[in-house]
Each structure stands twice: as structure tokens, then as C-alpha cells.
Amino acid sequence: MTDPTKDPTAGVTADATTDTSTEETADAGRGAAAPAPAGPSRRSLLGWGGAGLALGAAAAGGTAAALRTGSDASPAALSGDAVPFHGAHQAGIATAVQDRLHFAAFDVTTSDRDALVKVLREWTAAAARMTAGHEVGEGATGGLDELPPDDTGEALGLKPSRLTLTFGVGPGLFEKDGKDRFGLRDRRPKALVDLPVFPGDNLDAARSGGDLCVQACADDPQVAVHAIRNLARIGMGKVAIRWSQLGFGKTSSTTPDAQTPRNMMGFKDGTRNIAGTDAAALDKHVWVGEKDGPAWMTGGSYVVARRIRMHIETWDRTSLKEQEDIFGRDKAEGAPVGKTRERDEPSLKAMLPDAHVRLAHPDSNNGATILRRGYSFTDGTDGLGRLDAGLFFLAYQRDVRDAFIPLQSRLARNDALNEYIQHVGSAVFAVPPGVRDEDDWWGKALFA
Amino acid sequence: MRVLRSSAVAAVAAATALTAVSGCAEKSDTKGSDAVRVKATDDKCEVSTASFPAGHVKIAVENKGSKVTEVYVYAPGDRIVTERENIGPGTKAEITATIKAGSYEIACKPGMKGDGIRQKITVTGEGAAPKNNPELDKAVAEYRKYVQAQADETIPAAEKFAEAVKKGDLDEAKKLYAPSRVGWERTEPVAESFGDIDPKVDVREDGLEKDQKWTGWHKLEKSLWDEKKIDEDDKKLADQLMTDLKDWQKRVGTAEITPTSMANGAKELLDEVATGKVTGEEERYSHTDLVDFQANVEGARKSYELLKPVASKNDAALTKELDKQFTELGKLLGEHREGDGFKAYDSVGKDDRKKLSDAVNALAEPLSKLAGAVVK
Numbered sequence: 001m002t003d004p005t006k007d008p009t010a011g012v013t014a015d016a017t018t019d020t021s022t023e024e025t026a027d028a029g030r031g032a033a034a035p036a037p038a039g040p041s042r043r044s045l046l047g048w049g050g051a052g053l054a055l056g057a058a059a060a061g062g063t064a065a066a067l068r069t070g071s072d073a074s075p076a077a078l079s080g081d082a083v084p085f086h087g088a089h090q091a092g093i094a095t096a097v098q099d100r101l102h103f104a105a106f107d108v109t110t111s112d113r114d115a116l117v118k119v120l121r122e123w124t125a126a127a128a129r130m131t132a133g134h135e136v137g138e139g140a141t142g143g144l145d146e147l148p149p150d151d152t153g154e155a156l157g158l159k160p161s162r163l164t165l166t167f168g169v170g171p172g173l174f175e176k177d178g179k180d181r182f183g184l185r186d187r188r189p190k191a192l193v194d195l196p197v198f199p200g201d202n203l204d205a206a207r208s209g210g211d212l213c214v215q216a217c218a219d220d221p222q223v224a225v226h227a228i229r230n231l232a233r234i235g236m237g238k239v240a241i242r243w244s245q246l247g248f249g250k251t252s253s254t255t256p257d258a259q260t261p262r263n264m265m266g267f268k269d270g271t272r273n274i275a276g277t278d279a280a281a282l283d284k285h286v287w288v289g290e291k292d293g294p295a296w297m298t299g300g301s302y303v304v305a306r307r308i309r310m311h312i313e314t315w316d317r318t319s320l321k322e323q324e325d326i327f328g329r330d331k332a333e334g335a336p337v338g339k340t341r342e343r344d345e346p347s348l349k350a351m352l353p354d355a356h357v358r359l360a361h362p363d364s365n366n367g368a369t370i371l372r373r374g375y376s377f378t379d380g381t382d383g384l385g386r387l388d389a390g391l392f393f394l395a396y397q398r399d400v401r402d403a404f405i406p407l408q409s410r411l412a413r414n415d416a417l418n419e420y421i422q423h424v425g426s427a428v429f430a431v432p433p434g435v436r437d438e439d440d441w442w443g444k445a446l447f448a
Numbered sequence: 449m450r451v452l453r454s455s456a457v458a459a460v461a462a463a464t465a466l467t468a469v470s471g472c473a474e475k476s477d478t479k480g481s482d483a484v485r486v487k488a489t490d491d492k493c494e495v496s497t498a499s500f501p502a503g504h505v506k507i508a509v510e511n512k513g514s515k516v517t518e519v520y521v522y523a524p525g526d527r528i529v530t531e532r533e534n535i536g537p538g539t540k541a542e543i544t545a546t547i548k549a550g551s552y553e554i555a556c557k558p559g560m561k562g563d564g565i566r567q568k569i570t571v572t573g574e575g576a577a578p579k580n581n582p583e584l585d586k587a588v589a590e591y592r593k594y595v596q597a598q599a600d601e602t603i604p605a606a607e608k609f610a611e612a613v614k615k616g617d618l619d620e621a622k623k624l625y626a627p628s629r630v631g632w633e634r635t636e637p638v639a640e641s642f643g644d645i646d647p648k649v650d651v652r653e654d655g656l657e658k659d660q661k662w663t664g665w666h667k668l669e670k671s672l673w674d675e676k677k678i679d680e681d682d683k684k685l686a687d688q689l690m691t692d693l694k695d696w697q698k699r700v701g702t703a704e705i706t707p708t709s710m711a712n713g714a715k716e717l718l719d720e721v722a723t724g725k726v727t728g729e730e731e732r733y734s735h736t737d738l739v740d741f742q743a744n745v746e747g748a749r750k751s752y753e754l755l756k757p758v759a760s761k762n763d764a765a766l767t768k769e770l771d772k773q774f775t776e777l778g779k780l781l782g783e784h785r786e787g788d789g790f791k792a793y794d795s796v797g798k799d800d801r802k803k804l805s806d807a808v809n810a811l812a813e814p815l816s817k818l819a820g821a822v823v824k
Contacts, residue, residue, distance in 0.1 A: 109806055146708055147820035206798070237773060237810030240802075 080159025080219070085131045087434040088299050089287060092164030093371065093396050094276040096255045098217040101247030101375040102224040103305065103392065104231075105210025105427055108173060110238040113182045117447055119238045123167070123214075123231055124441035130227050133160035136234070152233065154226050161220035165227055167442040168303055168429030172211040187446060189297050191288075191399040192430045195304070198412035200422065207307055207425035210242045215303070215394070221248070243425070245307060247375025247392045254371065260334060260342065264310055264376045264389050265420070267327050268334035271342055272361075274371040285369040285403070286396050288433075296445035299433030301396045304404045307377075307425030310390035315420045326416040328355030354416040360407060368403045370395040390421065400428060483542070484569075486554060488535070489513040493556035493565040502573030507543040507554075511535045518557040519543065520564065523550065524580045525588030528701045533560065549573040551580070584707040584822070587754040591710055592701065594750055595635045599697040602631030606693050610686035613668060616678045625672065626736035626789065629665060632693075633740045634747030636720060637713035638703050639696055648692045652730070663688050673733035711755055711819035714748040718812035721745065726805045728793045738790035741804075742781055748815070749774055755822050763821040766814055773811035780807050 083091045110116055126136040137150025174188035175181070214231055218224040225246070232241050251263040252270030260268040274281045283289070288297045315323070324330050328337055328351035336346035336357065351358040362369045373396060378389040397403035412418070432443060483506040485496035490513035507530075511517050514537050521529040521543075529552065530545035549571050555564030609628040612621035632639060632650065640646045647655075649664040656662055663685055671682045724730040725741040752759075752770060760767040780803060784791045796804075 109810070144820050144823070146711075146823050148816045233813065236813040237769070240806040240809070 080161050082132050082160035083162050083164050085128045085165075085435065086437055086440075088436075089434045090164075090166045090300075090431060091131070091434070092166035092215055092217050093286065093301055093373070093431070094254065094282055095162070095164050095217070096276055097250040097253060097373055098162050098164070098224075099219045099248065099250060100217065100221040100224050101250075101392065101394075102216045102221075102228045102244060103247065103394070104214050104216070104228045104244040105170070105242045105305075106212040106214070106232075106235065106239040107242045108181070108211040108238065109240050111181060112238075113447075115238050116182065117443075119235050120443050120447075121441045122234050124435055126230060126234055127165040127167075127227070127442075128435075128438075130155075130230065131160060131163045131165060133158075133163075136230050152226060152229055154229075155223050158220055158223055158226075161218040161223040163216065163218040163223050163227060165231075166215040166217075166303075166431060168213040168215075168431040169443065169446065170210045170212065170427060170429050172209065176211075182447075184446065187294060187296065189288075189294055189302075189430050191292070191297075191302055191401060192428065193400055193405070195400070195426055195428050196405065196409075198408050198423065200412050200418055201426070202422050202424055203426050204424050207243045207245075208427055210427050210429070212239060213303070213305070213427065213429045221246070245305075245377060245392050245425075246379070247377050249376040251374045251376055251391055252372035254373070256343075263374075263391055264312065264378075265315055265323070265327075267323075267329065267331060268342065269374075269391075270372055271329075271334055272346075274369065281369070282371070285398055286371050288398055292398065296448070297430060297432060301398065301431045302400045303429050303431050304393075304395045304397070304400060305425070305427045305429075306393040306423050308391045308393050309388070309422045309424045311420045311422070312387050312389050318420070325352055326356060326420075328352070328357035352416065354414050356411070356415055356417045359411050359415050365407050365410065368407055370397045370403045370407065396431070483508040484554075486510070486519055486556065487512055488517045488519065488556040488558065490515050490558045491565070493519075493554065493567055495554050495567045495569060498568065499570045499572055502547060502549040502571050505545055505547050505571075507545075509535055509541045509543065511537055511539055511541075513537060513558050515558040516560055518560050518564070520555045520557070521545065521547070522553045522555060522566075524552075524585045525705060526592045526701075527588075527704060547571050581707075581758070583758050584755075587758070588705050588707060588710065590754050591751060592703075592705055594754075595638050595703070595705075596701055598631035598635045598747075599693075599700045602628065602693060603690075603697055605631070606690060610690050613672075613678055613686040614683045616683075618672060618676065618678060621668070621678065622672050622734070625665070625669060625734060626731075626739040629740060630743045632696075633720075633743035634750070635700075636744070636747070637709075637716045638700060638705065641703050641709075642696065642699055645692060645696045645699075649689060649696070652732075664692070665689065669731065669733050707755060707758070707822045708819045710751045711759075711815075711822050714751040714818060715812060715815045717744040717748040717751075718808060718815055722805070722808050722812060725793075726801060726808060728801075731793065735792040735794045736790070737793040738781065738784055738796075742790065745774075745777060745781065752815070752818065755818065759818060759821040762824040763817070766817055766821050769814045770811070770818070773807070773814060777807045777811050780804060 083095055085091060108116055129136055135151035135153075135156070140149045140151035140153030140156055143149055171188070171192055171194055173182065174184045174192075214228060216224040216227040218227070228244060232239075250261050252273050253260050254270075254273055254276035256273075256275045260271050263269040274285060276282075286301050288300045288302075290298050292298070318326075320331060324337075328346070328348075329335060329342075330337075333340070334342035335344055336351070337355075338347055338350040339345075346357060346361065348358045348361055348363060358364060372394070374391050374393040376389070377392045378387055380388055382388045395404055432446060435441060484500055486507055486509045487494040487496075488509060488511045507519070507521070509519050509532065516537065517535050518531060518533045519535065519541070520531040523529050529547060530543055532541050532543045535541045552569050552571060553566045554569055555566045557564035605624070606628040609621060609624040612624050636646075636650075639650075647657075647660070650666065651660075651662065651664055652666045653662060653670070667685055668682055668689070671678055720730075721741050721744045725737045725744065728735065728737055730740055731737045752774070756767055756770075781790075784796060784800070
């Protein structure tokens with residue numbers, strides 16, 4: 001890989017002698033980038049906020065980061081490993097939650113089906129390369145002097161950092177303004193419903209909806225941002241970013257052996273979440289089954305994204321007792337009311353009727369269970385001296401109609417937490433199954 | 449206007465300037481007999497030698513015709529290397545220039561009009577210029593004509609605007625402001641290659657250097673729309689604007705233009721749109737951003753159309769995409785037309801601005817690959 005600190009004008013040209021090795025020149029010629037160097041890079045040592053968690057898990061002999069290389073027994077989060085891109089399900093759902101998020105929703109701006117398919121194929125190829133830690137296209141350096149490089153370059157020298165890229169399609173792809181845009185109208189899954197308006201919603205149209213989405217998660221924020229940025233660039237002219245959200249400090253663990261992370265309200269979040277290793281629970285609640293239909297969604301899932309603004313300042317002025325009453329758990333340990341440890345079975349009746357945990361628990365919702373994968377966000381301040389902060393809620397489920405919608409209907413009406421939060425962005429996407437191999441691409445079965 | 453002037457055109461111009469100074473060794477004074485002699489008549493242009501060594505060259509011109517004439521030395525693509533105007537009948541003139549090795553043309557222009565009567569000459573020596581592609585030379589020459597025509601057409605339009613300011617006619621000046629900028633906006637990257645003109649005529653208040661006096665269009669824009677009055681200083685600024693624009697008109701023909709700089713110039717015009725016009729920053733008082741926007745796109749399209757014959761041979765998919773995106777953006781801009789101009793940009797809502805921004809990205813992204821398709 002070319003040293004990014006090198007004089008950027010010294011590109012590889014046909015007749016120029018450069019200080020790049022012949023091997024690199026050959027690579028550039030083949031359009032393949034050299035893999036990231038081994039050994040922890042400076043950035044990865046600075047870049048993971050989850051080190052404590054992963055270390056704790058490793059010490060406990062857990063599988064905090066189930067990904068390991070043969071030669072390297074340290075947890076993936078520490079080693080900056082790559083998560084395999086190909087598989088039966090898309091990575092980034094059951095994958096042990098990474099530290100950072102960049103989620104982007106796109107509008108499809110072209111009306112040309114072939115042009116859209118071309119973007120999806122190029123996206124998939126770029127995603128496979130980036131998740132493996134490679135540059136996209138012909139790379140970030142070494143091309144023609146007269147051309148802008150294919151890759152934007154800010155991930156040069158960084159590790160794969162467990163980057164996952166998860167692709168979804170929104171209702172607008174199937175039908176927009178009553179139009180069957182790409183001949184896909186009758187392929188729209190019944191489970192991909194437009195979300196109803198929930199009481200208390202204050203949705204900003206500019207932060208809601210989208211025809212496509214890509215969720216980028218990585219342990220290094222720069223790697224996640226680089227991925228979205230390059231996909232956006234590849235798509236220009238056919239798709240345009242509608243909105244995007246940066247997230248940090250995963251708020252929902254899918255790794256029960258690791259310490260449960262805390263949300264911006266200071267409470268542990270995701271104690272009873274579905275574990276990424278619990279195949280039975282995933283099959284029951286997250287993956288679309290063969291009988292569910294449509295066929296192109298088998299092995300896929302549905303994601304609901306909600307930008308939930310927290311009234312941080314008023315929350316911080318709330319007494320500890322009220323805070324704990326609102327959640328139904330204690331703040332220090334995360335134990336449910338009347339219990340002593342975080343993982344003790346909650347007694348819902350011991351909680352107040354409007355306590356958040358009581359209302360959200362599967363037992364209060366006919367067993368409805370979602371896989372939460374949200375992140376905290378702080379997008380600066382709001383001009384009124386308040387932090388624009390909260391939870392970017394992401395939930396994966398087998399069918400939105402049996403999971404998020406009934407759950408949120410109940411919460412929106414009764415949750416004591418509503419005094420301190422407001423839903424300001426909303427979107428729903430069908431997430432196709434995994435990309436099987438090199439010949440497969442995001443949405444191939446849908447467009448078949 | 450740009451805050452950072454790192455345009456390819458400027459870079460090329462700078463590089464040329466450097467080689468002009470350091471690229472060729474200064475030779476000892478050429479004797480009169482060493483001079484290249486040009487005998488100009490009303491229908492002939494006789495050059496004493498078709499080949500001379502690179503370096504410091506003297507050209508002795510004699511006008512034996514009955515018309516006033518001009519003599520030009522053109523580099524490929526009709527870049528003016530040196531020129532002398534107003535050589536009266538029966539008079540002589542001496543032109544000196546430092547010329548690098550390469551192919552050139554000497555032109556006499558009896559009556560000071562047209563392309564002139566031309567003679568090919570070869571300048572010999574070290575570092576001969578690379579072989580030129582005649583098709584690209586033609587594109588550059590055509591573009592040079594376009595740039596000159598835009599400057600020529602700007603002068604009367606700007607005169608009208610300046611007159612209105614000097615009369616203190618606020619409404620008339622406001623009407624004439626945006627149209628006076630069109631030629632400039634169409635060819636901005638070339639104008640910017642003269643580092644000293646742009647800061648005088650097209651600088652915004654936020655682009656001023658410390659202790660720099662604010663002159664040019666945007667200062668007048670602020671007076672007309674924001675302060676709603678024309679004072680004595682503004683009237684002086686109107687004269688100053690004309691002086692600076694005439695300087696541009698006079699020098700624009702000498703700009704170094706290459707196929708690459710044309711392609712990059714087109715991309716830069718879209719950058720101008722993306723960073724200044726889409727945001728409404730360029731015309732923050734008059735809100736005539738869409739007039740500039742249209743002119744930037746027209747200028748980019750002109751460059752592109754001239755390069756297209758070559759680019760389409762090298763990358764047909766790219767030119768197909770560019771044709772499509774130019775059309776799309778044109779259509780979208782068309783939706784904001786009003787009368788013989790455009791809607792005020794402050795009446796264009798957020799959603800429409802996003803659409804425009806997406807369309808600019810859709811065009812600018814493939815446009816950034818045009819230079820590569822031209823040099824392949």
C-alpha cells in the first residue's frame with residue numbers, strides 16, 4: 001500500500017519512475033490493492049472504545065468477539081480483523097456489535113432499472129473489498145495523474161476493523177407516488193409495511209424514509225465513514241444520500257458474556273437482547289423463514305431505524321429514584337426491580353405499570369422479540385444550548401407487524417420514558433439474505 | 449469566485465511562466481540580421497525563415513500594405529505567445545519574445561480582423577514540445593475563440609450596468625447586474641488563471657484578505673440590494689470594474705489552455721456551482737444565483753462538447769453518461785426559469801435545492817473523469 005504521507009503528486013504513471021515497489025505497481029495494474037499491513041496500526045490502538053469490554057470478555061473466557069484468526073487468538077475487536085462478507089445472512093445483524101456506526105438512507109434518483117442494478121453490483125463489489133480492508137476500484141493512489149482516484153483514501157493503512165455493510169430496501173423502491181418504478185411492485189414483502197404514526201412522533205421528513213439503506217458498523221469510525229462515503233460516490237447520479245447518522249457507543253449488546261453497554265441516559269441497555277450466537281432465537285425472531293415469503297427474502301430480516309432524541313438536560317435533573325422507576329431497573333447494576341443482579345429474571349409486576357422495561361418485555365407483548373442494535377448519537381448542539389443527543393435505535397425482526405409495531409404502539413401510549421424522549425426520524429427496510437458468493441450481489445434475487 | 453485558486457488552468461499557467469523564465473537559456477543579443485523578418489501586405493504574410501532556434505527571438509515586422517495590420521505568434525490551440533497591434537501602413541515594428549521549442553504559426557491580420565494570414569514555423573531546440581493531436585488542438589482553438597467571445601460580449605453588458613450605477617439608477621442597475629456576469633461565469637476557470645483579476649472583480653466579502661479593498665461586482669451587489677443605495681464610492685467602483693474587465697478581455701487570449709485544463713475547467717465550473725451557487729452564498733444579496741448557475745453549466749458544457757469527439761472515442765460510456773446528466777441538469781434548471789431569467793434563489797425551497805445539489809453531483813462525478821478520457 002502506498003504511503004499516504006508521500007507526496008501525493010507522485011502517482012504511478014506509465015513513464016514515470018516512482019518510489020513504489022514493483023509489487024505495488026503490479027497490483028495497481030491489476031486493480032487490486034495490497035492488503036492492510038499486519039500488526040496493530042496506530043489508529044486502531046486509539047480507535048476502539050470497546051477495548052475494555054472485549055478485554056473483560058476475553059478474561060472471562062467469553063466470546064465477546066467470536067471472530068478469530070488461526071494465528072491470532074486475541075479478540076477480533078483488538079486485532080482489527082475482517083468479518084466475512086459472504087454468507088447465508090448479511091453480516092452486521094447477528095455479528096457482535098461493533099463500536100461505531102454510520103447509517104445511510106438513499107433515494108433512488110434514476111428511473112432506469114439497469115442503471116440501478118449496475119449500482120447495486122458495483123456496491124456489492126466495493127463492499128466485499130472494503131470489508132476485507134482493501135481499497136475500492138483501482139485504489140486511492142497510483143492511477144492516472146489526470147484522474148481523481150477511485151478510492152477516497154482515508155482508510156489507507158487502517159485495518160478492516162470488523163467493518164460490516166448491511167443493505168436494505170425501503171417501501172419507496174417498490175412504489176413511489178403510486179408508481180411502480182422498477183417493475184417490483186408485486187414483489188414487495190407483506191411484512192414491509194409503512195410504519196403507522198405513533199403518538200408523540202415528531203418526525204422530520206429529511207431524517208426519515210429512504211428507498212435503500214446501508215448500515216456500516218466498524219470498530220473504527222473512520223472505516224465506517226469511509227465505507228459510506230465511497231458507496232455514495234459510486235452511486236452518484238443514480239442514488240443520492242437522503243440522510244445519514246453517525247453513532248458511537250453501541251447501546252445494545254448481542255454478546256451476553258460481555259459487559260452490557262450503557263445508553264446516553266446512563267442505563268445499561270440490551271441486557272435481554274438476542275445473542276448473536278443463539279441460532280434458535282435468531283431463527284425464531286430475526287431471520288425470515290422459508291414459509292414467510294417472499295422467496296427472495298428467505299434468510300433476510302426487517303430493520304426499523306428510529307432517531308430518538310433524548311431530552312438529556314431534563315433527564316439529568318431527574319432524581320435517581322424516578323430514573324430507576326422509569327426504567328424498572330437500578331442504575332448501578334442494571335438489576336430489575338426487587339432483584340440484585342443484572343441478569344436476574346425480571347418480575348414485571350414489581351415494576352410500575354408505566355415502567356419502560358415492563359412495557360417492552362416480550363411477556364407484555366405476546367412474546368414479540370426484536371434484536372436491538374442501536375447506537376448513541378450526539379450531533380453537536382441544537383442552537384438552544386442543548387445537546388442534540390439520543391439513541392439511534394436499530395431493531396431487526398422477522399416481521400415488523402408482529403414485533404416493532406405492536407411494541408412501539410404500546411410504548412408510545414404508556415411509557416414513562418416518553419417525557420424524556422422524542423422520535424424525530426423513522427425508516428423501515430427489508431434486508432435481503434446474505435450475498436452467497438462472488439457472483440451474487442445485493443438485491444440479485446429481488447431483481448431476478 | 450473561488451476562495452482557493454488551485455485550478456489546473458492556473459497550475460499550468462504557472463508552470464508555463466516558470467519555463468518561460470528558466471526553461472531556455474538566454475542567448476546573447478541577436479543581431480539585426482538574426483531577427484526573423486515578417487513582410488506584411490494586404491494579402492500576404494512573408495516570413496523570412498520557417499525555422500529558428502528556441503530562446504529569445506526578435507521579429508522585425510514591416511507593413512508594406514495599405515491597411516493597418518497586427519502580427520501574432522500562436523502556439524498550438526491558438527494560444528497567443530506574443531503579438532503587436534496597430535502596425536500602420538508603411539511602418540515597422542519589432543516584437544521580442546522568449547519562445548520554447550515546438551510548432552507555431554505567425555499570423556498577419558490586415559485590417560486587424562479575422563484569423564489572419566498564417567505561416568507555420570518551427571522553433572528548434574531542446575525539450576521539443578510533445579506531439580500534438582490535431583483534433584485536440586482544434587478543440588483548444590475553438591474553446592479559445594469561445595472564451596474570447598465571452599469576454600468581448602461581457603464588456604458592453606458590463607458597460608450598461610456600470611452606466612446605471614454611475615447614474616445612480618438603483619432599479620436599472622439591479623436589472624443589469626446578473627446579465628453582466630454571464631460571460632465571466634461561463635469561463636471563470638480561465639479568468640481565474642490570471643491570479644490578479646478574479647480578486648478584483650469577483651471577490652465576496654468573506655474572501656477578502658486583510659487590508660484588501662473590496663472592489664468588483666459583489667461590493668456593488670451589496671450596495672444595490674443590501675444597503676439599497678449607490679454612493680460616490682460605488683460609482684468609482686463601477687469604473688474600476690470596467691477597467692479590470694477590459695484588462696481581462698485583453699489578456700484572456702494569452703491564457704494557457706490545454707485539453708486537460710479544459711476538462712478540469714469544466715469540472716471546476718461544476719465545483720463552483722456545488723460550493724457557491726447551490727448554497728446561495730455567491731449572490732447572497734441579489735439571490736441571482738441561478739443565473740450564475742446556468743452560466744457555469746453552459747461554460748462546462750461548451751468545454752465538454754469540444755472535447756467530446758476525442759473523449760467519446762476513448763470512453764463512449766462516459767460521454768453517454770455526461771450527455772444524459774447535462775440534459776437532466778438542464779431540465780431541472782429549466783423548472784426554475786422566470787420571465788427571461790430565473791427565480792430568485794431565496795424562493796427556492798430546501799427540497800428543490802437538494803434536487804439541484806444531487807443533479808450537480810450526478811454530473812460532476814462523471815465529469816471528473818473527462819480529463820482522463822481526453823489524455824488516454
